[in-house]
Amino acid sequence: MIGTGLKVDAPEGVSFSYELASLADRAKAYLIDLLLRVAAMVVIGIVFLLALGPVIWAGIGLWLVIYFAVEWGFYVFFELIWDGQSPGKRILDLRVVKVAGHPVGFFDSVLRNLLRTADQLPLTYGVGSLAMLMTGRFQRLGDLAAGTVVVREAKAWYGMRSLQGASAPTAESLVAKRVSLSNRERRLLQEFVARKDRLHPERAEQLAEILARPYAERFGLPMPARATDLLQQLVQGGPR
């Protein structure tokens, strides 16, 4: 598969992979959480101002304690009650898991979120972003120390929707194969065909030629005018 994943070997004797969340996904989730926190503190502040006129000093003290709890405890609280999700992560279908695929625990969550202080240096998560780009699993420093990764569940769940329709016959036609490709090869070609429309047509054709030539030679097929067509046929179960 093209892309990045975290492979987990389960005691059940199979391995499965989590799709890792990208820097952009996580930045978006962070912004949502940040907006929520700021909004909550502003609302609480206004309520206290209006309600606690004469004892405003006590209100300020209470507000500071709440601010502290929100600032340092927001992520820990939500990651514990929602099994690794903060509101932002929940909206974007992201989740924090341990690298072995287990859920995060209390201390893991405390550690990865305390280290935000180091990750957000010098500005806008500079250190954290750098660490994410340098590690294979997109981990910022807090993730590295706590042994956690952030995974994406959105793409994984799309299969459910297609399955609830009557998908059985199409699946049957997909597996009817007349040329023998290994699983990895067919996956690679499938990915290419699925993505080719997002490329400039000429560039897609250039890439397709590189991909198609070895297969044309192997199966003794003539190279068609457009290499993309050959790849499409290979994916759909061989030339007819």
Next chain:
Amino acid sequence: MTAAELIRTRRGEWLELEALLGRVSGRRRKAASADELARFASLFRNICADLARARAQGMPDDLVDYLNALAARCHNVFYVAPPRASGRIWAFFRRTLPLTLRRNMTYIVAGVLLFFGPHFALMYLGYTDHPVIYKIVPKSTLRMMEKMHGGGHTKGRREDKDMAMAGFYVVNNIGIAFRCFASGIFFGLGSIYMLLFNGILLGAIIGYVAHSPSGGNLLQFIVAHGPFELFAIALAGAAGIRLGLGFIIVGNRRRRDALRQAGAESVQIVVAAAILLFAAAMTEGFFSPSSLPVAVKIAYGSICAAFLIFYFGVLPFFVARAEARREQAAAERAATLTPAAATAVGAA
């Protein structure tokens, strides 16, 4: 078996598992019945088999991805950490934390020396009015601190202001400790810097004010919460140094694993520091500025200091020794058994 057959025969179970997953995950787990949990476990194992088959036979990507995602989500729910019961909290403070403290005693001593060494040195210089302290803290700031403690505590402070100051201490002090810890991940340098910086600054101010006419008031103010507050900063710094050096001193482990071990141990220490700081902030907000007699405040501060010496200086050694004895006894028991019996015991 073709993909179509697999989907046809197994789809019912997959949809059932999806529905069940919503009922047994997160907090709802406790509400799920035993039958549901048993059913979930068996469906989970079945879908793992389906995934292995789909993958081995090169079935379509949609299907493999779908099964993979469902199995991965189930794995995450199935292998959940044991629930945190109150018994585990007690066990943490009685056994886990002392053992961690014992293993990291070198770092704790280093943190205490790095913080209190410069702290007391500057306190002495401040008290003797050595000119160097004016280079560290501006004269105007020192005057302000002196004036702040000029009033004495005979009248106490208004209660609502107590509340405001307690809030400020929580935000400021625990925030400093957390930053002191987190900045340690840069090879311990951040923690060392923050320990020295805070030790020097606080030492200079306390020393200067103690020398001035308001000196008595200041000492009266800090004696109650000082032990917890100052020690907790040193402790958080020690945890930060442990974290940073864990990344450098890896022993025979992979660097990644060494860092994770350092993280797991240091976070326990920093949680202890946060608890101390919260207690200190409440004391500093409500008790320290009150009009209670000095003797009460001194007694309270002494009890706190005694507790710190016991819990962080004595208990870790006793718990570690008891643990070592227990392990040795277990090893001796195992040695007296025949090899076959020993294997059987190990297997059980």
